[in-house]
Amino acid sequence: MSDRKNLRWQDVRVGIFIFVGMAFMFFIILVVGTNTRKFTSKYTLHTFVPNVISLNPGAYITIAGIKAGTIGDFEYTTREGKFGVHISLFVEHRFKKWVTTSSKATIKTLGMLGDKYVEISLGLANEKALEDNDYIPANPPFDFESLLPKAEQAANTIPLVLTSIESLLQKLQSGPGTMAMMLNDSVTAQSFNSSLANLAALTASMNNKQGSFGKLIHSSSLYDNLDRLTKNLDQILRKIDKGEGTIGKLVADSTLYKNLQNATANTDSIMRKINAGQGTAGKLINEDAAHKNLEGILKELNLILQDMQKYPQKYFQVKVF
Template sequence: MKISKEVKTAVLVLSGIVLLIFGYNYLKGQNLLDSSRIFYTEYANVEGLTPSMPVTISGKVVGKVSKITFKDDGSANLIVELLVDSDFQFSKNSKAELYETGLIGGKAVAIVPAFDNAANAESGDTLAGSVQAGLSELVNQKLTPLQEKIEAVLGNTEQSLTNINEVFDDKTKVNLRNSIADLSVIISNFKDTSKSIDALVITNKDKLNSTLENVDNISLNFSKVSDSLVNTNIGQTIRNLESTLNNFNTILANMESGKGSMGKLLKDDALYNNLEGATGELEELLRDIKLHPKRYFRILSKKEIPYSEEENN
């Protein structure tokens, strides 16, 4: 049986149409030969999300985004159609979470399955939509306050620089330059002094070593003296000293109360008067001996030598 050219042409045209429809839907993420499930979700903004972007569950790609359309209620919300190839079952209370795939990549949809013993999601169900904060959004959230702080710091810095310029007039700048120059001279002198000290140390190195050895010997001797003091009966010595001080306090108390010879000498006025009188008479006797020595060198004579008128005077 011979097939005409018209039939062949019709078969080719129909085959082409079928392949075109199949290819078009396949490029949109729909496989007409596969029993995939379709789910819907709603977002207020899907910037970065395009058809054919992956749909994942726990990081595994299970489908694609097949269509994005506006919601027909007059709002600006968007309805995203999800084509899921996997037969993995999850609750109808699961969420469809929009997330960033990378720093410079687009966005994808992750189904967050819920295992709450509710009915399984069926093809055509609408899943609750949620948006995961992306890295760029988090960076913006962190950078915005930081940017405000940096701007405030820059403003304060600018004001501080303005104040510094007002304070540092020409005269102050000249004084500051002179001070820096003087400081440079001081540092140079300090370097020279440091070199002189180094030379002095090198020159007297032997003497310094000898001095340090003497210090070590003194420390050793002091350690030995300390050991000797530790080994002595310091307690007995302190007790003896306390006893001596107590006796001395007793003597002072007796003297204060007039007891004993020293106490009577300090407290008895009669003894003091007698001593004063005896002292006066002794003074007169010494004066008389000085004025009339002959009378006392002739004491063996039985004849009394009377005082002359001049001697009486």
């Protein structure tokens, strides 16, 4: 009977030992698998992103590349009128002073196609540290998968580009264009080389201050003349603006304009009177009687002059003492 009791107690102790061992292993696996430090004090930050891009709860958080916490739960929400995902960030207290109001959270990838994690940038030293339950802004996450369609499209265009290059090379080798002639025709190549040689000689002569262009480039006389001309024009314009000289008075003084306006008004008044038949000039122009009288006077005067030419003794008497 005592042997059976001892056997049962041994079985119980073995079972307890196995249970404790399995619980300890489960705890170790939980700690290692979730990148958590169960006995480290943490505080919570919150961020908002439009897409978590396969980020999982329990992924680790880094600050300047150092593991500093873990990702909490996700929750769909809205912020500033936009739908997105709210993420809780559990950050260890020892990193608190490094996370300030200018810090930002970014979802990154470990390698090209590795696990996702959150990187928090370091803030500035003179800024206030974020407190528990504060909000930290997030940078737009980089979605590598969104680049795949563009990469596929670019890959599809490569054969077309290669075909175009091949066609261009064929035209350069045997085509009728200028480049083909330069490559294949020795006469054209010699002409091109001669043109390059002439151009080199021209630039050399210009560098040596030879010819008109060389003097224009190296001599300062043209610049000095232009500078003097500009200064003289500036002085003239200043005098005109001040109303000095004839042109200045014409531009700045309103007296000439008023005189011209008065003269125009007087001329218009005279022309109106003449057209209305007022005054001697108006009557001469508009009345037939005055015209006829003037015509008769001119005829009589003409007859008198003719008579004076024929019979001057009737009009002039000469006495000799």
